[in-house]
Amino acid sequence: NVHDPKVDLTSCDREPIHQLGQIQPFGALIAVTADWIIAFQSANADDIIDARKPFAIGNNLSDYLDANALRVLRERAGWASRSQTTERLFGCDLLRSGKRFDIAIHCSDGYTVLEIEPGAQNAAADHSSAIRPMMDHLRRCEGVDKLCQGAAEQLKRLLGFDRVMVYRFHPDESGEVIAEAREGHIDGFMGLRYPRTDIPQQARALYLKNLFRIISDVSAEPVPILPEMPLDGRPLDLSQSTLRAVSPVHIEYLQNMGVEASLSISIVVNGKLWGLFACHHYSPRVLAFPQRTAAELFAQLFSMQLELTIRSAGEALKDRSRELHNRLMNQMGGGDTLTDSLDVIERTIGDLIPHDGLSAYIDGTYRSHGAAPNAEEFEAIVPALNTSSTSTIVHSDSLVGLIPAAAAFKDRVVGALIIPVSRSPRDYMVLWRKEIERSVTWAGNPDKPVQPGPNGDRLTPRKSFEAWKQTVSGRSTVWSEEELAIAEGLRVTLLEVILRVTDAQVRERT
Ligand code: BLA
Numbered sequence: 252n253v254h255d256p257k258v259d260l261t262s263c264d265r266e267p268i269h270q271l272g273q274i275q276p277f278g279a280l281i282a283v284t285a286d287w288i289i290a291f292q293s294a295n296a297d298d299i300i301d302a303r304k305p306f307a308i309g310n311n312l313s314d315y316l317d318a319n320a321l322r323v324l325r326e327r328a329g330w331a332s333r334s335q336t337t338e339r340l341f342g343c344d345l346l347r348s349g350k351r352f353d354i355a356i357h358c359s360d361g362y363t364v365l366e367i368e369p370g371a372q373n374a375a376a377d378h379s380s381a382i383r384p385m386m387d388h389l390r391r392c393e394g395v396d397k398l399c400q401g402a403a404e405q406l407k408r409l410l411g412f413d414r415v416m417v418y419r420f421h422p423d424e425s426g427e428v429i430a431e432a433r434e435g436h437i438d439g440f441m442g443l444r445y446p447r448t449d450i451p452q453q454a455r456a457l458y459l460k461n462l463f464r465i466i467s468d469v470s471a472e473p474v475p476i477l478p479e480m481p482l483d484g485r486p487l488d489l490s491q492s493t494l495r496a497v498s499p500v501h502i503e504y505l506q507n508m509g510v511e512a513s514l515s516i517s518i519v520v521n522g523k524l525w526g527l528f529a530c531h532h533y534s535p536r537v538l539a540f541p542q543r544t545a546a547e548l549f550a551q552l553f554s555m556q557l558e559l560t561i562r563s564a565g566e567a568l569k570d571r572s573r574e575l576h577n578r579l580m581n582q583m584g585g586g587d588t589l590t591d592s593l594d595v596i597e598r599t600i601g602d603l604i605p606h607d608g609l610s611a612y613i614d615g616t617y618r619s620h621g622a623a624p625n626a627e628e629f630e631a632i633v634p635a636l637n638t639s640s641t642s643t644i645v646h647s648d649s650l651v652g653l654i655p656a657a658a659a660f661k662d663r664v665v666g667a668l669i670i671p672v673s674r675s676p677r678d679y680m681v682l683w684r685k686e687i688e689r690s691v692t693w694a695g696n697p698d699k700p701v702q703p704g705p706n707g708d709r710l711t712p713r714k715s716f717e718a719w720k721q722t723v724s725g726r727s728t729v730w731s732e733e734e735l736a737i738a739e740g741l742r743v744t745l746l747e748v749i750l751r752v753t754d755a756q757v758r759e760r761t
Contacts, residue, residue: 263451266498270486273473273496275466277537278368280476280494282359282487287312287325290362291487293494295474300367302346308478317347327356328363337491341541342370353540357491364487366494368540378545381409386552398560399430402553403528407432410538410546412514412530416440419526422729423447423648424455425719426526437533446719449504459524460490462517463547466497468535469505469512493543505531507711512536514543516550520558565733568603572737575599576744580751593618600682600741604734608664608683613672623683624660631656636669637677644738645669648684648726661686666727668734670742673749680745682738684727 274280279299282291289308296306302315313321320343327338337357345352351370356363385405392401399417407415414437417430424447431441450458458464473496476487489495505513512532518525528550538546578599582592593611597620600609608621610629617626624632635654639645650657650667657667666684671677730738 263448263500264453266451266453266500268454268498269457269488269490269495271473271489271496271498272476272479272486274366274476274489274492274494275468275496276471276474277467278366278494279474280364280366280492281306281312282362282364283312284362287363291476291478291481293474293476296367299369300345300352301350316345320345320347324354324356324365328358331356332358332363337493339540339544355493355540359488359491360485362487364492366492368494371539371541378409378539378542379548382545382549382552385409385549386556389553389556395557395560395564396429398553398557400432402549403430403432406528406530406546406549409549410514410530410542412512412532412536413437414440414531416529416531417518417526418529420524422731423722425722426450429526443716444719444723445715446722448718449715454498454501455524457490458515458517458527459519461492462519462550463493463543464495464497464515465493465538465543466502466505466513467537469502469510471535504711504715509533514538514546516547518550518554518557520554520561525554525557568733568737571599572603572740575603576740579744579748593620596680596741603737604668604682604730605684606668606682607685610679610681610683612677612679612681614678621683622663622685623681624657624663628656628659631659633677633679636671636679639669639671641671641673641677644671644735644742646730646735646738648729651725661725664727665725666730668730668738670738670745672742672745678749680741687723687726687728 274293276295279296280291280293281289281296284290289306289310289312292306292308300306300315304315306315316324323340323343327340330336331338335358337355340354340356342351343354344350345354345367353368353370355366358364385408388405389398389401392398399419403415403417406412414431414433416428418426419429420426426445426447426449428440428443431439433439479486481487505511508531510531511534514528514530514532516528518527575596578595579592582595593609597609600606606621608619608623610617610619610623612618612629612633617629619625619629623629632650632654635656636645645653646668647653648666650665651661657665663685664683665686668682670680670682672680
């Protein structure tokens, strides 16, 4: 039953969070058909709007609103429908009573959805003018980490939340707080890691479509949207809604953290959910719609800046990878063997692909640097390695999962990036990674008593951190797509070098 707010923790990925049939009480929702007949209304519509007569499903909305306001709404609804976006209208005198409303308009399943909030009664403060200096500040931040830290600080200034974090997703969808601006009296979360399950799949999908969500009062009773069971049995799809009530599981999570208002804005890079701005406040906080819009605009501009920063970092990495290629070609063209060049590879590859150790197995001779298996241990995994294709690299954050014999050295390294170098005999170069350090420490107060809610104590940051630790136990950090691309480049270089050396040997012999 989609209206049952009690959800079981094992079914989190299936909870239809876009169809909970409820909104938050800081605004009202009215959804109309193509001919502006009211099809859905939130139970608080009369409280918020206070028209001359009570709203009723089946009535025409034009019977309630000022003709001029209605004309503007219809026009905006047309735009929203054509461009599949949300239109915003601030300071609208809906009833021609002098009372101002801020309105969001979008289309959902053929309905026009109006979300109506009490607006500022005087001229709204011009929040958008804050954006330019905020962006100017960001342009002076170099590299991803500083850019994110700068953005967290700027956003905190704009919104006045107690804590503003940049929460970045790792390839395995776990997350890490990589930047934080906070009030001095609260605990820091910087560096903390959480498992992927803290933000279920459908929520991630939704956050790519709708970039902004606000929970203005975690303890506020949600307001039902009427009718609770529509004629076609389908609740209104609230994916694009601003007022959408939040999953009770997540509410419980925030309550356990002591958070009373939260706001998060998606950070989208190259069409993917890269991370979130996660903002917490320790008392309820309703942000004016224009202020939210400014924050959303800032997050979008920031995402673009971030995309540029990531791209130029990627370019720099490619340059360095090309350099490595040239250096190896020169050196080995000059007669050095692969084994002789191991030092060069080691020195250069370290900047390109972070690792804890390196092995080379060439012509049956084993050499290693740093954290790595010994010759005997390596030879024990060679038969398994030999079964894989010679033309692709093999990678894992837990080699034992692929090759049981790797258990012999799991106290030293667990992750491996294996580059096959030649066909016969099989030569290999391997980069190794240790288990993710357990040194990530919990920054909150571990002795604070936990008050378990209806879903037990799993929904507390501490349990969540423990859950993350369990998921990474026995694993190294994941080899990223960029790192794999560099390794693939190195594979091709090494192959080319070896062919050259072999050619030269053949020519010598003939
Ligand atoms: C949503 N979980 C979220 C969101 C965040 C987190 C940021 C986005 C919604 C928001 O704006 O608040 C998680 N928040 C965090 C983390 C930190 C933080 C990790 O501040 C760290 C500092 N959550 C769980 C478990 C489940 C779960 C176990 O921990 C379910 C099994 C569910 N989280 C859950 C759901 C949502 C969510 C359903 C979607 C809420 C919604 O948009 O309706």
